[in-house]
Amino acid sequence: MDDGGGTDNGDRHGITEPAHRGDEGTALLGFLQRQRGLVAWKVGGASEAALRSVATPSGLDAHGVVRHLTNVERSWLRDVFDGQEGLAFDWTDDDPDGELHVPDGVMMEQLLEDYAAEAARCDAVVAAHRLDDVSARRGYSLRWVLLHLVEETARHLGHLDLLRELADGSTGEEPAG
Numbered sequence: 001m002d003d004g005g006g007t008d009n010g011d012r013h014g015i016t017e018p019a020h021r022g023d024e025g026t027a028l029l030g031f032l033q034r035q036r037g038l039v040a041w042k043v044g045g046a047s048e049a050a051l052r053s054v055a056t057p058s059g060l061d062a063h064g065v066v067r068h069l070t071n072v073e074r075s076w077l078r079d080v081f082d083g084q085e086g087l088a089f090d091w092t093d094d095d096p097d098g099e100l101h102v103p104d105g106v107m108m109e110q111l112l113e114d115y116a117a118e119a120a121r122c123d124a125v126v127a128a129h130r131l132d133d134v135s136a137r138r139g140y141s142l143r144w145v146l147l148h149l150v151e152e153t154a155r156h157l158g159h160l161d162l163l164r165e166l167a168d169g170s171t172g173e174e175p176a177g
Contacts, residue, residue: 015041015174025131028146029123035153036119039069040112041175042160050167051108062163064100065156066111070118071099072152076145077122081129083136 015037018030043051043062055061071089078084090099102111131143140148164170 024143025126025146028131028143028150029126031150032146032153033119035150035157036069036115038157038174039066039115039153039160042157042164043108043112046108046164046168046170048107051163052104054163054166056159056163060100060159060163061102062160062167063102063106063108063111065159065163066108066115067102067106068099069153069156070111070115073115073118073122073149076149077125080137080140081135081142081145082125 016030016033018034019026043066046062051062067090071091074087075089079087092098095101126142126146129142131141131146133142134140135142135145161171
């Protein structure tokens with residue numbers, strides 16, 4: 001997407017600063033990328049033991065949040081929007097929240113690698129379309145899907161803020177310096 005200038009406003013500690021000028025598509029993708037980067041930063045550097053030591057009363061933990069976000073991007077951009085067939089998801093009819101139930105042997109590092117790889121595949125879908133294009137399934141514009149993913153990712157980033165603070169006391173909105 002052409003931004004009309006101003007796409008590169010920097011990257012601090014792997015966190016994208018969305019373009020301060022440019023077109024709507026550049027802004028939407030920049031804000032989504034920022035949220036993705038903050039997810040990786042928020043859980044990065046924490047021990048597996050610390051991250052696994054805390055969960056909400058319903059069982060939500062950091063590993064489940066990251067795997068959920070991976071599945072959500074795959075679902076909205078590659079399945080619903082692009083209509084790709086044969087995609088695998090971590091939920092089932094028997095366990096509709098299956099992506100939240102991450103086995104103990106699955107490490108956060110692997111979940112973050114999977115999330116980044118899925119984000120790259122999803123970005124390729126976005127790059128091939130215009131914001132007004134309508135999804136292959138369910139009739140959503142790409143604009144709506146991107147806005148929804150920014151909202152979904154930001155909402156779950158809030159969960160990660162709380163889980164990380166409970167896990168090891170680490171707080172903050174973004175990397176310092």
